[in-house]
Amino acid sequence: MAYSELQQLSDGEFKRLCGVGRQTFAEMVEVLSPHLIRRGRRGGQAKLSVEDQLLVTLEYWRAYRSQFHIGVSWGVHETTVGRIVNKVENLLIKCGKFRLPSQRQLYQPGWEWQVMVVDAGEMASERPKKNRNTFTVASKNATR
Numbered sequence: 001m002a003y004s005e006l007q008q009l010s011d012g013e014f015k016r017l018c019g020v021g022r023q024t025f026a027e028m029v030e031v032l033s034p035h036l037i038r039r040g041r042r043g044g045q046a047k048l049s050v051e052d053q054l055l056v057t058l059e060y061w062r063a064y065r066s067q068f069h070i071g072v073s074w075g076v077h078e079t080t081v082g083r084i085v086n087k088v089e090n091l092l093i094k095c096g097k098f099r100l101p102s103q104r105q106l107y108q109p110g111w112e113w114q115v116m117v118v119d120a121g122e123m124a125s126e127r128p129k130k131n132r133n134t135f136t137v138a139s140k141n142a143t144r
Helices: 003-008 011-018 022-036 050-063 067-074 078-095
Strands: none
Touching: 003 011, 003 050, 011 022, 011 050, 022 050, 022 078, 050 067, 050 078, 067 078
């Protein structure tokens, strides 16, 4: 689904689909635009716009679909999807604006952790032995 088709979605639906809000999406596009727009450069022009390339990457991260399936739905080859995801990931990491907090920042003193333990034990179920016949012979008394 192209970015132009997502304009009709509400903010909640957009975030639900992409995993980021509209404002974060717009900030990501601002970071990616100077690097992904190929006007006036040698080589072929990108088939997908910057917004669509970001959507391809977010779809890959959010839904864990294979690159083949994403490529079929966007009309590009799966290797192109891999290149797009790799390029967008590297640009967003390099910018440093969209990083998650490090592990050291998450483990600050004074925080109270609440832990819930769930016991999910396994129980063996009775199954017929492999060497037994596949059917059970009924007793003579039960058939009368």
